[in-house]
Amino acid sequence: MKPQSKSNIYQIPCECGATNVGETKVGFHQRMIQHEKLIEQDDDNSKSEMVQHHHQKGWQCMLDTEKAFIIEDEIDRRKRRIKESIYSTVSQSINRRNEIEKLWTPLLYEVEPSIKGIISSRERNFSDKRSVQRQDGDSGTAEEEED
Numbered sequence: 001m002k003p004q005s006k007s008n009i010y011q012i013p014c015e016c017g018a019t020n021v022g023e024t025k026v027g028f029h030q031r032m033i034q035h036e037k038l039i040e041q042d043d044d045n046s047k048s049e050m051v052q053h054h055h056q057k058g059w060q061c062m063l064d065t066e067k068a069f070i071i072e073d074e075i076d077r078r079k080r081r082i083k084e085s086i087y088s089t090v091s092q093s094i095n096r097r098n099e100i101e102k103l104w105t106p107l108l109y110e111v112e113p114s115i116k117g118i119i120s121s122r123e124r125n126f127s128d129k130r131s132v133q134r135q136d137g138d139s140g141t142a143e144e145e146e147d
């Protein structure tokens with residue numbers, strides 16, 4: 001296993017079905033702590049799109065940093081921004097993003113199913129890892145299989 005890069009694009013799901021995509025160079029866990037702090041502070045004029053989302057929804061739902069996951073590592077800042085835009089568009093996320101060139105729209109439409117596949121497999125991997133951590137040393141094989 002290669003060491004985790006601090007530069008990546010991540011996704012945070014919300015209870016209401018919305019999702020927030022972001023990019024960071026400070027590391028995924030560090031970034032989640034920053035988000036959690038902003039949510040806790042709940043500033044009326046917060047620039048945080050996550051806090052704004054909660055305000056819009058009257059605090060009826062919660063973006064869940066516990067369920068957040070890394071979509072992809074990307075060291076190059078420019079590429080990271082472009083990928084953030086692509087993943088944001090595909091995931092129809094709530095965050096602001098750089099517009100993708102109109103010229104690229106047909107191509108993006110074409111590759112959208114495979115990008116969605118990448119995102120959901122990353123999400124599954126992360127939730128698998130978390131449930132292993134929760135079992136805390138229990139290495140027994142699971143009897144029940146999910147379809």
Ligand SMILES: [Zn+2]
Binds near residue numbers: 015053057061
């Ligand atoms: Zn929501």
